Amino acid sequence: MKLCGLQKTTLLDFPGRVAATIFTGGCNFRCPFCHNSDLLGAETQEEYRPEEILAFLRKRSRILEGVCITGGEPTLQPDLESFICQIRELGLAVKLDTNGYRPEVLKMLCEKGLLDFVAMDIKAGPDNYGRVAGVPGIDMEKINKSIRFLLNGNVAYEFRTTAVKGLHTKEDFRQIGPWIKGCGNYYLQNFSESGQVLVPETFSSFTKEELLEFAELVRPYVGQTALRGIDY
Numbered sequence: 001m002k003l004c005g006l007q008k009t010t011l012l013d014f015p016g017r018v019a020a021t022i023f024t025g026g027c028n029f030r031c032p033f034c035h036n037s038d039l040l041g042a043e044t045q046e047e048y049r050p051e052e053i054l055a056f057l058r059k060r061s062r063i064l065e066g067v068c069i070t071g072g073e074p075t076l077q078p079d080l081e082s083f084i085c086q087i088r089e090l091g092l093a094v095k096l097d098t099n100g101y102r103p104e105v106l107k108m109l110c111e112k113g114l115l116d117f118v119a120m121d122i123k124a125g126p127d128n129y130g131r132v133a134g135v136p137g138i139d140m141e142k143i144n145k146s147i148r149f150l151l152n153g154n155v156a157y158e159f160r161t162t163a164v165k166g167l168h169t170k171e172d173f174r175q176i177g178p179w180i181k182g183c184g185n186y187y188l189q190n191f192s193e194s195g196q197v198l199v200p201e202t203f204s205s206f207t208k209e210e211l212l213e214f215a216e217l218v219r220p221y222v223g224q225t226a227l228r229g230i231d232y
Contacts (some may be wrong), residue, residue, distance in 0.1 A: 001083050002026060003048040004039050004072070006056070009064070014095045014117065015158075017065035022053060027073040029099050030134030031123065033164045033191050033203050039072040050083055057090055066093035066116065075102040084114045095119065099133070100146030110155045118157040120146060122186075124168060125175030132167050151182050159183050160228070163211060164191040166203040173214040177221035184223040188215050190230060 005023030007013070013021045027040045034040065057067065067087050074080055075098055084094050093116040098106060100120045109115050124132035126140055150157045159180050161172075180186060190205050206214075211227050219225045 001050050001077050001079050002046050002072075003050065003053055004046060006048060006053060008056070008060070010068070013068040013070070014066045014093070017093060017095075018063065019066040019068050019095070020057065020060065020064055021068040021070060024069065024071045024074045024077055026076050027071055027099075028076060028101050028135075029073065029123075031132060032134055033162065033167065035192070036072065050079075050086075054086055054090070057087060057092060061090050061092060064092060066095060068095040068097065070097035073099055073101070075105040080105070081109065081112070081114065084109065088114065093117070097121075098146070099123070101139075101142050103142055103145035103149060106146055107149050110149070110153060115155055118150060118155055120150060120157065120159055122147075122159045122161045122176055122180065124161070125172035126179060127175060128168070128172055132164075147180060151180070158185040158187060160187040160189060162189045162191055163206050163214060164203045165206050168206075168214075170214065170217065173217040177218040180218075181221040183221070186218055186222045186225045187228040188218075188225070189228045 002025035003022060004025040007021040010019050010021050013019055023039060025039050025046065030040065057064065074096060087094055094114065095117040096109065096115050097119045100106065123129055129140060129143065130136050130138040161176065188211050190211060191203055192205060208230055211230060215225045215227060
């Protein structure tokens, strides 16, 4: 495992649970708005050894209820399964954040009962996906497989989109709604510029009113759609 960061306690990353968040290194996407750009490359430096993380979790197992594994893209890690198994042996639930581009890994982890929750990014509408993900010629069937698996599976999940002015338009959300029809929970997050954005000083945030308009385009197709990180 290439473990590059640890947030020791969060009430936000794992719905309904007090959790720690672990950041893995490396990603197969190059989203130009990525705020964790320091975690993307193969040269990303590992900051923690797995045994260090596990020792910390063991000490905090009476306080923590779960662990969120994010990135980067965690499904690229060759020893992800064994690492999750060791976390679960501590009595902690596991949430996986993923871009859905390795559906075979997602399916395997879910079918082995290793995940309690999955948060999958829906980067854009299908017609705009490669541009937003920074992957020209993207294989959309991989994304489709992950979406269909979660929609038809038994693992709790959510879909979410970070809306970025300069990349997204209403058309993205007109396409997203029917694409994820039947989803229980869909969240819109607003882009915010930071010092670690992959392509800095290029994009901007939408207004709350614009985000609400996007949410209304998706709402007829999902159980619940909401803005995250935005005050109503």
